[in-house]
Amino acid sequence: MNTYLLPLTGGVLLGLAAIWLLFSLGRVAGISGIAWGALSGPDRGWRWLFLLGLLCGGAVTHNLVGHPIPTESNAPLWLIACSGLLVGVGTRMGGGCTSGHGVCGLGRQSPRSLLATVIFMGLGILTVFVMQNVTGGLL
């Protein structure tokens, strides 16, 4: 029951978070854009508030709701660093991530976001396949 109910509830909350931000401030809830804009952009105030809220929401899940904290990734740090670097370059170059293109862009029926989502999902699947089958499960 929980294996389906929690992801679904979480997903609906993500959708509502995006709709509320669009409705109230007219902004897209794309995390890569918000995170980079908080450091580099004009209009930093709302972005920092969003990121503060993000951490508060996580704290509520684990401290008040009592949902268990996930275990740490056992991937080597160099691999984690490569992952972060690619995610950083890729999301800026492609103009969004799972939230901006996936949740918000698909909601706006943007062809660019649909294409980006298909590509990054496909490459994510392909990468895990290569890691599992070619490198013999490095992770």
Add this chain to the structure above:
Amino acid sequence: MKSWPALISGILFGLGLTLSGMSDPAKVLGFLNVTGAWVPDLILVMGGAVVVTLVLTPLVLKRTAPLLASTFSLPTKQIVDRRLVGGAVLFGIGWGLSGYCPGPGLVSLLYGYQTTLVFCLAMFAGMFLESRISR
């Protein structure tokens, strides 16, 4: 511009990421492992979120302006270019290497793990690098 609504949106987003399992890299990698021991649960995360945005976004955009801002700030780019495709390719590979995308990476800073800190620092380094290259 009033910015307090962003705090509420962030809280909902943080709740959603952590309750759904998206902040667990093992679960995300299991979801991406379509040809192996596939864990399909996370389809419901994207599915649930997109159903909500698909239904409600057109209703919101019928308004002439947002509640507390003068205009909607939406992406204006329409064309598919190399940057979109190349960026999505790089992002997908990065995502598949660790199981972290930007939102889950940032919210996982709460857990105080070394891996999360390294991921986030590297991610910001990548963003900075891209902003230099593309200028």
